[in-house]
Amino acid sequence: MNLTRRGLVAGGVSLATATSLMPLRAARADGGTVTIAYNVGLPAWDPTVGPSAVNPTIQAIYQSVFDQYIGQNPDLSFTGGLVEKWGWNDAATGIWMDVRAGAFWHDGSAVTPEDVVWSLTRAGDPKGGNPIQFIWGNLSNFKVNGQRVTADAKQYDPALFKWMAFLTGYVLPKAYFEKVGPEGFEKAPIGSGPYMVDAFERNAFLRLKANPKYWGGKPAIDTVVFKFVTDASARVAEIESGSSDVTLEIPYEEFDRLKKKAGLVGVTTPVSDIGMIFITNVDPAMLDANVRHAMVKSVDKKLLVDKLLRGYGVPIDTLEAPQYEAYDPSIKTPYDPTGAAKLLAASGYSKDKPVKFSIQTTRGFKPKDYEMIQAIVGMWRKVGIEASIEVYEIAKHYELRAGHKLDPAAFYNWGNAIGDPTTSTGFAMFGPQPNSAWKSKDVDALIGPLWGEKDEAKRIAGWKAVDKYVAENALVLPLLQYVQPIVHKKGLKVVPSVSGALLPSRFSRA
Amino acid sequence: MLARRILLRLLQSIPTLAGVAVLTFVLVRVVPGDPVAMMIPPGADDAAVARLYAMYGLDKTISQQFLIWAGQALGGNFGISITTRQAVTGLIFSRLPATLELVTVAAFVAVALGVAMAVIGTRFAGRAGEVVVDGITGFFLAVPDFLWGLAFIVVFGVLLPLLPISGRADPTQASGLSTEFTLIESFVRFRWGITTDVLAHMAMPAVALALPLAAMIARVLKSSLAEQMGQDYALLSRVKGFSRWHVILAEALRNAAIPTVSLTGVQVTFLVGGTVLIEKIFSYPGIGSLAIDAVINRDLPLIQGLILTFAVIFILINLALDLSYAALDPRLRHG
Numbered sequence: 001m002n003l004t005r006r007g008l009v010a011g012g013v014s015l016a017t018a019t020s021l022m023p024l025r026a027a028r029a030d031g032g033t034v035t036i037a038y039n040v041g042l043p044a045w046d047p048t049v050g051p052s053a054v055n056p057t058i059q060a061i062y063q064s065v066f067d068q069y070i071g072q073n074p075d076l077s078f079t080g081g082l083v084e085k086w087g088w089n090d091a092a093t094g095i096w097m098d099v100r101a102g103a104f105w106h107d108g109s110a111v112t113p114e115d116v117v118w119s120l121t122r123a124g125d126p127k128g129g130n131p132i133q134f135i136w137g138n139l140s141n142f143k144v145n146g147q148r149v150t151a152d153a154k155q156y157d158p159a160l161f162k163w164m165a166f167l168t169g170y171v172l173p174k175a176y177f178e179k180v181g182p183e184g185f186e187k188a189p190i191g192s193g194p195y196m197v198d199a200f201e202r203n204a205f206l207r208l209k210a211n212p213k214y215w216g217g218k219p220a221i222d223t224v225v226f227k228f229v230t231d232a233s234a235r236v237a238e239i240e241s242g243s244s245d246v247t248l249e250i251p252y253e254e255f256d257r258l259k260k261k262a263g264l265v266g267v268t269t270p271v272s273d274i275g276m277i278f279i280t281n282v283d284p285a286m287l288d289a290n291v292r293h294a295m296v297k298s299v300d301k302k303l304l305v306d307k308l309l310r311g312y313g314v315p316i317d318t319l320e321a322p323q324y325e326a327y328d329p330s331i332k333t334p335y336d337p338t339g340a341a342k343l344l345a346a347s348g349y350s351k352d353k354p355v356k357f358s359i360q361t362t363r364g365f366k367p368k369d370y371e372m373i374q375a376i377v378g379m380w381r382k383v384g385i386e387a388s389i390e391v392y393e394i395a396k397h398y399e400l401r402a403g404h405k406l407d408p409a410a411f412y413n414w415g416n417a418i419g420d421p422t423t424s425t426g427f428a429m430f431g432p433q434p435n436s437a438w439k440s441k442d443v444d445a446l447i448g449p450l451w452g453e454k455d456e457a458k459r460i461a462g463w464k465a466v467d468k469y470v471a472e473n474a475l476v477l478p479l480l481q482y483v484q485p486i487v488h489k490k491g492l493k494v495v496p497s498v499s500g501a502l503l504p505s506r507f508s509r510a
Numbered sequence: 511m512l513a514r515r516i517l518l519r520l521l522q523s524i525p526t527l528a529g530v531a532v533l534t535f536v537l538v539r540v541v542p543g544d545p546v547a548m549m550i551p552p553g554a555d556d557a558a559v560a561r562l563y564a565m566y567g568l569d570k571t572i573s574q575q576f577l578i579w580a581g582q583a584l585g586g587n588f589g590i591s592i593t594t595r596q597a598v599t600g601l602i603f604s605r606l607p608a609t610l611e612l613v614t615v616a617a618f619v620a621v622a623l624g625v626a627m628a629v630i631g632t633r634f635a636g637r638a639g640e641v642v643v644d645g646i647t648g649f650f651l652a653v654p655d656f657l658w659g660l661a662f663i664v665v666f667g668v669l670l671p672l673l674p675i676s677g678r679a680d681p682t683q684a685s686g687l688s689t690e691f692t693l694i695e696s697f698v699r700f701r702w703g704i705t706t707d708v709l710a711h712m713a714m715p716a717v718a719l720a721l722p723l724a725a726m727i728a729r730v731l732k733s734s735l736a737e738q739m740g741q742d743y744a745l746l747s748r749v750k751g752f753s754r755w756h757v758i759l760a761e762a763l764r765n766a767a768i769p770t771v772s773l774t775g776v777q778v779t780f781l782v783g784g785t786v787l788i789e790k791i792f793s794y795p796g797i798g799s800l801a802i803d804a805v806i807n808r809d810l811p812l813i814q815g816l817i818l819t820f821a822v823i824f825i826l827i828n829l830a831l832d833l834s835y836a837a838l839d840p841r842l843r844h845g
Contacts, residue, residue, distance in 0.1 A: 033682060035681070035682070037676070041803065043591075043593040043594045043803070043807070044593065044594050044595045044596075046595070049595070050549070050592065050593065050595055051545060051548060051549040051592060051593050051807060052593060053549075054549050054551045126561055127565075129562075129565055131549050131550070131551050131554070131558075131562065132551055132553075132554075133558060133561070134553060134554055134555060134557075134558045135553065167551060182595070183596075186594075186595060186596065199681070199684065201678075201681075201795060202594070202601075202604070202605075202795065203605075203793075203795040203799055203800065203803065204677050204678055204679075204681070204793070204795035205677060205681035207681055207682070223682070225681045225682060227676055227677060227681060227793065228793055229675075229676045229793045230790065230793060230799075231790060231791050231793065233660060233663070233791075234663060234675055234676055234791060234792065234793060237663045237664070237667045237668050237675045238675055238676060240668045241667050241668045241671040241675060242671070243667075243671075243674060243675055243676070392542070393542075393543055393806075394543075394548070395542070395543025395544070395547065395548050395806070395807075395808045396542040396543040398543070398547035398548050398550060399542055399543050399544055399547035400542070401547075402547050402550055402559065416552075422553070423552050423553065426552075426553075427552035427553050428552075432555070433552075433553065433554075433555070434550055434554060434555070434556065434559055435550065435552050435553075435554070
């Protein structure tokens with residue numbers, strides 16, 4: 001027994017001694033290595049096919065390895081990507097794009113206009129599996145003349161070039177992809193982006209090496225490791241222990257605590273992601289404008305942001321965040337619980353005889369989502385609205401919304417990394433869209449002409465008018481714009497993006 | 511005789527697996543939420559949505575989908591994962607070794623710790639030592655494995671910090687190994703640096719998984735040992751002058767082992783299930799974390815493949831258990 005006990009003690013000490021050096025070695029931001037405790041894994045490499053292609057959180061990884069047709073600055077403005085210049089022809093029946101000369105794939109071969117044509121053709125193929133095919137399928141009859149690519153468009157789409165900086169808007173290497181096939185590409189992906197894949201273990205980590213031949217210049221950080229740490233508390237531990245140099249999307253309480261610690265820096269930025277409550281016009285109660293207005297007026301959004309999100313959020317009155325193109329600060333839906341009670345009284349409702357309906361929400365999918373809905377239900381109760389909460393998974397939300405079967409009210413977050421009104425108010429409120437919850441001909445009549453509006457100023461003014469109409473009729477309940485918390489070690493400079501993409505190519509040593 | 515028995519048990523498992531396959535296939539398709547709904551982007555029209563459903567074969571009836579899947583599965587093709595676009599079989603086989611190594615280490619720790627606690631508790635029966643052991647086992651049982659995991663992260667990952675918090679190996683180092691059995695291969699190939707690294711990454715999740723099981727083993731084994739220590743042969747040994755330690759370790763332990771082996775086997779199957787949460791907490795790339803991702807993303811082919819994999823593991827563990835009974839108890843071995 002003595003031997004056993006001694007053995008146990010000796011074994012424990014040996015293990016502790018042997019392993020104690022490991023995290024310290026990993027913790028050092030030695031040379032040019034930066035480790036990011038990242039909040040999602042990378043399921044697949046092809047950024048143009050399948051569910052990953054439309055997952056906004058993964059785009060930072062894709063944008064590190066692949067180039068988009070058109071690039072985007074941290075403030076959502078657009079800049080040259082592999083396409084340097086672009087535009088519609090004078091008749092707005094087709095497009096032209098000047099492909100960047102001097103860009104190279106990670107295997108050393110040159111990026112050519114043919115790569116751009118092949119990528120767009122593949123993206124527009126109905127059988128190709130690109131979830132955004134309905135955008136790319138607009139283009140056909142591609143022609144190459146030097147570095148210039150032209151194509152015909154079935155219809156004018158004012159947001160087409162913005163999509164080239166958005167989901168699935170990536171240029172892939174034609175020759176390499178055709179040589180290795182989709183499976184080979186998944187095993188050994190190459191792009192033309194600032195980083196090259198060095199090692200990848202699914203659901204564990206991704207190691208990237210700086211691309212010395214990147215057309216935008218070699219990134220400041222030589223090696224970047226994305227550790228896929230999907231649990232928020234583990235990400236907090238990663239940065240706190242020094243095992244990682246950067247992390248993001250952690251609880252705001254932890255963010256406030258960590259940013260005060262020596263050696264750590266906290267940065268925040270409002271991102272292109274808003275919290276909102278869909279109102280679905282399937283329940284008779286929702287057809288009563290007084291009820292809808294009361295729902296909107298009785299919610300104190302500032303209180304929600306201050307108390308639940310510790311101030312990390314921006315209250316909003318429309319589906320346009322301040323950084324979006326059609327943002328109109330003059331549209332206001334002020335907090336007015338007294339007015340809400342009066343409206344409900346006009347419809348025969350009171351605290352004693354409340355209007356009743358259900359509201360759906362996720363729990364833990366977004367920061368304080370369930371708590372926020374609990375608070376809102378409490379605010380509603382004070383004016384004569386009794387809402388029962390149903391918690392559901394996000395997968396169920398998508399299915400119900402596509403089938404127009406959401407409850408009368410449903411919490412959701414809506415991202416719009418290109419800031420265009422079509423991809424916020426447009427798709428959220430246009431009835432024929434499977435993504436809309438409020439479906440009505442009056443709104444559709446306002447939105448319809450804007451899809452193909454060629455006069456940009458008129459188009460934006462039109463969308464502002466739609467937002468005003470939606471607010472005046474309380475057809476949706478916008479709540480807040482989310483703020484992304486990032487914590488990193490001192491000595492590192494991290495530039496956050498309004499799009500929410502944490503791009504290591506924008507990291508540098510402070 | 512043994513081969514025939516194994517063959518018989520494997521044949522008996524076929525209807526079980528078929529039942530699991532049918533049940534899983536139907537259940538994952540009738541619960542709300544489907545993979546296509548999750549990837550409908552803003553701006554998609556009904557035609558685009560219909561195209562996606564058709565592309566993944568979800569526009570057919572459940573029975574049609576099942577027949578297609580079953581036909582392919584019989585040929586060894588369990589489909590393509592919707593989210594990763596990799597073959598389900600390859601994906602599972604690439605992740606299974608990590609979980610098997612984790613479960614094996616956890617089981618080893620649980621057995622070692624459980625047996626040690628049981629033996630100490632028996633040795634000091636009726637004295638303060640037994641009270642301490644009972645207290646420890648009660649505490650180990652009361653705290654679930656994922657809470658142990660979180661506590662370990664705080665203590666050994668952040669406060670001290672001694673152990674790495676996430677992953678299976680240091681991502682800044684190239685392993686150069688040829689299989690996914692990293693621990694075994696690095697050990698066999700004398701790559702001690704990698705072995706130490708993998709063990710360091712495995713320490714917290716494995717011990718978190720092991721503690722509740724260790725407590726169960728300790729309680730059952732201690733109870734069996736107490737019974738054995740009251741038997742005539744044990745009393746005789748004591749009368750002959752053998753020490754309590756000797757009687758427990760050399761004579762009573764083997765006889766007390768059978769109910770413990772039975773319990774351990776059953777609990778190891780739960781240990782495999784427990785990896786789902788633990789792997790998530792520690793970002794450990796095994797089939798447990800793969801299962802969580804598959805469920806969140808409604809990756810139907812992958813969910814199907816993973817549940818069948820879990821079923822096969824349970825069947826094999828039970829088979830191993832039956833065989834171990836025979837090894838431990840001569841009465842079973844000789845009919």
